[in-house]
Amino acid sequence: MRNAFAIARRVLSQFAHDKRTLALLFVAPIVVLWLLSVLLGSDAYEPRLATVDLPASFQTALEGQDARIVDTTEAEAERLLRANEADAVLRMRDDATLELWAEGSDSAKTAAAANVVAKALSEAQQEAADEMEADVEERKAAIEEALAVQGAAASPLAEKLDGLDFDMAAHLPVQDVETTYLHGTEDWKMFDFYGPVFIGIFVFAFVFLTSGMSLVNERGAGTMTRFLATPVKPAQILGGYTAGFGLLALAQAAVVLFIALAFIGFPNEGPVWLVAFVVVSMALASVTLGLLVSGLAKSGFQVIQLMLLFVVPQILLSGLFDLASAPEWMQVLSQCFPITYGVDALRAIMLRGADFASVGFDLAMIWGFIALFFVLAAAKFRKKRA
Numbered sequence: 152m153r154n155a156f157a158i159a160r161r162v163l164s165q166f167a168h169d170k171r172t173l174a175l176l177f178v179a180p181i182v183v184l185w186l187l188s189v190l191l192g193s194d195a196y197e198p199r200l201a202t203v204d205l206p207a208s209f210q211t212a213l214e215g216q217d218a219r220i221v222d223t224t225e226a227e228a229e230r231l232l233r234a235n236e237a238d239a240v241l242r243m244r245d246d247a248t249l250e251l252w253a254e255g256s257d258s259a260k261t262a263a264a265a266n267v268v269a270k271a272l273s274e275a276q277q278e279a280a281d282e283m284e285a286d287v288e289e290r291k292a293a294i295e296e297a298l299a300v301q302g303a304a305a306s307p308l309a310e311k312l313d314g315l316d317f318d319m320a321a322h323l324p325v326q327d328v329e330t331t332y333l334h335g336t337e338d339w340k341m342f343d344f345y346g347p348v349f350i351g352i353f354v355f356a357f358v359f360l361t362s363g364m365s366l367v368n369e370r371g372a373g374t375m376t377r378f379l380a381t382p383v384k385p386a387q388i389l390g391g392y393t394a395g396f397g398l399l400a401l402a403q404a405a406v407v408l409f410i411a412l413a414f415i416g417f418p419n420e421g422p423v424w425l426v427a428f429v430v431v432s433m434a435l436a437s438v439t440l441g442l443l444v445s446g447l448a449k450s451g452f453q454v455i456q457l458m459l460l461f462v463v464p465q466i467l468l469s470g471l472f473d474l475a476s477a478p479e480w481m482q483v484l485s486q487c488f489p490i491t492y493g494v495d496a497l498r499a500i501m502l503r504g505a506d507f508a509s510v511g512f513d514l515a516m517i518w519g520f521i522a523l524f525f526v527l528a529a530a531k532f533r534k535k536r537a
Contacts, residue, residue, distance in 0.1 A: 197476070204243065235254060
């Protein structure tokens with residue numbers, strides 16, 4: 152028993168002398184839990200709907216729902232949908248059929264739009280039933296009045312009976328709803344929407360772990376110290392590590408994409424080479440971030456803790472959770488991470504069939520992060536050498 156206590160005392164003593172590990176042990180989970188509390192505590196998502204020349208009564212019922220609605224022209228509604236600035240367009244297909252033209256790449260948002268339409272239709276139907284009941288009562292009173300005077304003339308009763316036909320469209324202008332899709336089909340599930348997110352996240356996280364662990368091991372074995380003692384420049388050292396891990400990431404991306412598309416069945420509407428290029432770009436951003444952050448770690452255990460601090464918040468804010476209802480500062484913060492741009496590009500390519508020009512901004516941002524992390528890591532290496 153004494154030996155066990157001695158070992159326990161030794162472990163606690165090691166942690167007490169390792170202030171960095173001790174701080175990460177408490178700070179990292181607190182940060183992650185706080186982010187989760189904000190994300191999961193946000194209000195329910197309100198779908199973005201563009202309406203085109205809907206009947207006034209149904210438009211009023213829609214505007215009473217929890218949705219962001221803009222009444223616009225046909226051309227502008229289509230532009231909003233194609234730019235992913237609207238979740239669905241609502242327009243009349245014929246006199247009594249409403250068309251819900253969904254953007255389609257996110258089944259959850261499509262379901263939210265359909266739910267809003269269903270609630271509005273239910274309210275409109277109830278209002279129509281009340282109006283029809285009032286109409287029936289009015290006509291019933293008219294028939295009773297006609298019966299009272301039937302002895303004088305039969306024609307009033309006949310006229311009232313002839314007027315008993317009901318115009319359903321006058322009371323309920325929307326009687327049916329048909330759903331069409333700009334992207335995807337009704338068979339797409341929520342997992343299809345999150346497929347690109349998982350691909351990007353897994354590649355980024357595992358490359359960060361692999362590169363961070365490897366660099367810590369290199370430093371522990373003295374390899375990095377010997378490199379710094381040679382005339383080799385820090386940028387060349389980092390360039391070599393980046394190139395090596397980049398080739399490894401290329402092989403990983405090829406295998407992951409092949410399995411995801413051929414066996415798991417993730418949808419892909421765009422060119423495979425562009426998907427692979429985005430994934431490799433994300434991997435290189437992860438490598439350079441690992442090169443920068445690994446200087447803070449003294450052991451593999453600290454690399455995992457630093458991952459909780461530097462990578463997990465990026466994952467939470469990258470699109471794994473919908474940020475539309477999150478606080479504005481969190482939406483702005485999400486734009487400061489490379490994973491966000493990678494996930495946006497993968498979704499645009501795989502779910503919407505985007506081309507290189509359409510994801511050019513996202514790729515430029517990712518490579519901007521790669522350059523920034525590389526320069527900062529090189530400056531850190533140069534400082535160590537000095």
